[in-house]
Every structure is written in structure tokens, then in C-alpha cells.
Amino acid sequence: MKKTQLITTVLEYNSIEELDSVNQELINKAKEATQSSYSPYSNFSVGAAVLLENGEIIQGSNQENSAYPSGLCAERVAMFYANSKYPNVPVKSIAIACYNNGQFLERPIPPCGSCRQVLLETEERYHTPIQVFLYGQKQIFEIENIKQLLPLYFEKNMLDE
Numbered sequence: 561m562k563k564t565q566l567i568t569t570v571l572e573y574n575s576i577e578e579l580d581s582v583n584q585e586l587i588n589k590a591k592e593a594t595q596s597s598y599s600p601y602s603n604f605s606v607g608a609a610v611l612l613e614n615g616e617i618i619q620g621s622n623q624e625n626s627a628y629p630s631g632l633c634a635e636r637v638a639m640f641y642a643n644s645k646y647p648n649v650p651v652k653s654i655a656i657a658c659y660n661n662g663q664f665l666e667r668p669i670p671p672c673g674s675c676r677q678v679l680l681e682t683e684e685r686y687h688t689p690i691q692v693f694l695y696g697q698k699q700i701f702e703i704e705n706i707k708q709l710l711p712l713y714f715e716k717n718m719l720d721e
Contacts, residue, residue, distance in 0.1 A: 566711040566712070568703070568708045568709070568711065569703075569704065569708060570701050570702070570703055570708075571701070571702040571703075572699060572700070572701060572702075573699070573700040573701075573702065574698065574699065574700075575700075576588075576695075576700060578700075579693075579700070579702075582611070583653070583655070583693060583702075585617070586609050586611050586617060586653060586654075586655040586693060587609070587655045587657065587693055587695050587700070589607075589609035589617050589619055589655065590607045590608055590609040590619070590655035590656055590657040590693075590695060591607060591657045591659070591664065591695065592607065592609075592619065593607030593608060593609060593619040593620060593621045593634065593638070593657075594606060594607035594621060594634075594657055594658065594659035594664075595607070595621075595659075596619075596621045597621040597622050597623070597634070597659070598621070598622070598623045598624055599622055599624050600624065601624050601626065602624060603660065603661075604622070604658065604660050605621065605622065605658065605659040605660065606621065606622040606633065606634040606635075606656065606657070606658050606659075606669070607619065607620070607621050607634050607656070607657050607658075607659070608620045608621070608633075608634040608635045608637070608638040608639075608654060608655065608656050608657075609638065609654065609655045610638045610639055610642045610651055610653070610654050611651070611652045611653045611654070611655075612642060612646055612649045612650070612651055612652065613649050613650045613651070613652055613688075614646065614649050616642075616646065616649070618638050618641050618642040618645070618646075619638060620634045620635070620636070620637030620638025620639070620640075620641060621634045621637060622634045622637070623637060633671070633672060633674070633675050634656065635654065635656060635671045635675040635678070635679065636674070636675055636678050638654070639651070639654070639678055639679060639682055640678075643682060643685075650686035650688040651682055651683075651686065651688070651690050652688070652690070652691065653690060653691035653692065653693065654679065654690060654691075654692055654693070655692075655693040655694075655695060656668070656669065656670075656671060656692075656693070656694050656695065657695040658695075663697070664695070664696070664697050665696050665697065666696050666697045666698045666699070667696040667698065667699055668694030668695055668696040668699060668700065668701045669694065669696075670694060670709065671692075671709065673710075676706065676709050676710040676713075677710065677713070677714065679692075679706045679709075680706045680707065680710050680713050680715070681716075682706075683705060683706045683707070684715055684716065689704065689705035689706070689707075690705060690706050691703070691704060691705065692704075692705075692706065692708075692709065
């Protein structure tokens with residue numbers, strides 16, 4: 561038997577002002593995107609903003625549907641739109657924010673497993689790490705790449721084995 565330890569490194573900030581202006585703008589765009597959420601069932605509005613290598617920022621928000629699981633998370637809405645509008649432009653980073661009960665959450669929320677897999681596929685597609693920013697009013701997380709969020713990931717070449 562061999563024991564393997566998987567470690568995820570997360571940088572924590574107490575305030576958005578600790579980040580550079582590009583990442584502040586990306587987080588603010590994610591916060592803004594929460595306002596276009598369609599979440600009448602959960603009342604949990606999530607916004608995502610994707611920064612592309614060409615400088616474009618693409619926003620997305622969660623879109624629910626009464627016929628579960630027909631809705632889609634903010635992260636996938638933003639990523640799929642970015643990949644369809646700019647199919648040859650790598651993604652540099654993504655920011656995620658959540659608005660609930662009239663305010664942004666104090667602590668960051670991470671992407672769900674399905675979103676992590678989609679984000680990883682995009683990272684693999686462009687052979688470029690995607691930096692992740694998770695926003696909370698009292699805490700902001702920065703993660704260096706998607707593989708940090710999904711260390712035992714499923715990838716395309718496994719289909720050939």
C-alpha cells in the first residue's frame with residue numbers, strides 16, 4: 561500500500577482591495593452578474609465572470625428551471641458562452657460570487673462538481689491554467705488552477721485506455 565497526500569493551496573484575502581485592479585474588476589463583474597440570476601426556487605443568486613486572454617470579460621449567472629435538473633450554474637453559463645463566442649481564446653481566470661437574502665455571502669462558495677469538471681476541460685482544452693477567485697464579503701479565496709479544486713480529475717485521455 562502507498563499513501564498519497566493531495567494538497568490544495570488557497571490564498572486568502574480579507575478585502576477586495578488587496579487584489580490588483582484586473583482581479584478586482586473580474587470579481588466586481590461576477591458580483592454584478594448575480595443580478596441577472598434566474599433563481600426563483602433556491603433564491604440563491606450566483607454570478608461568474610470569466611477573463612479571457614484577449615482581455616474580454618464574459619459574465620454568466622445561474623439559471624434555474626422547475627424541471628430539475630434542467631437549470632445551469634453560473635460558472636458553466638459563463639464558460640460555455642466564452643468558449644462559443646471566442647473558441648480559440650484561452651481563459652485566464654474566473655471569479656464567482658453569491659448573493660442571498662439581500663446581501664453577498666460573507667464566505668466564498670466553491671463551484672459544484674459538474675462545474676469543476678467543465679472548468680477543468682477548458683483548462684485542458686487550452687493547455688493553460690485557469691486562476692480561480694471565490695468572493696465573500698469577509699474572505700476571498702484565490703486558487704492557482706482548476707486542478708487544485710479537482711485533484712483526482714477525469715480527463716479526455718482516460719477514454720482511450
